[in-house]
Amino acid sequence: MTGPYLGLVCRHWIGAEHRHCRATEGVRPFLVGPCCPLHTPAALAGKDEAPATSSLPATALPASPLSDSRVADARAISSGKRRSSPTAYRAAQAAVHKTT
Numbered sequence: 049m050t051g052p053y054l055g056l057v058c059r060h061w062i063g064a065e066h067r068h069c070r071a072t073e074g075v076r077p078f079l080v081g082p083c084c085p086l087h088t089p090a091a092l093a094g095k096d097e098a099p100a101t102s103s104l105p106a107t108a109l110p111a112s113p114l115s116d117s118r119v120a121d122a123r124a125i126s127s128g129k130r131r132s133s134p135t136a137y138r139a140a141q142a143a144v145h146k147t148t
């Protein structure tokens with residue numbers, strides 16, 4: 049057997065046979081411990097295996113409210129209420145306090 053989980057052994061307890069499964073083929077780590085395909089939590093629950101990765105691309109996720117708060121507002125920067133570099137401060141002041 050080759051693969052990323054080489055060396056794992058299924059630790060599922062087969063109660064009827066009073067022994068651990070100890071299979072090494074296709075064993076992957078789970079929260080309950082390493083499991084062979086026959087003894088994954090989904091297989092024991094009689095369900096299909098979950099897909100390996102999410103089907104949603106990262107760009108489909110909604111933007112974090114934190115990123116919204118970081119959008120710099122020229123008015124806030126020019127008033128000094130929002131911290132910024134001196135260059136950004138002067139540029140914001142020039143944008144807000146336009147002289148005719």
Ligand SMILES: [Zn+2]
Binds near residue numbers: 058059083085087
């Ligand atoms: Zn097993």
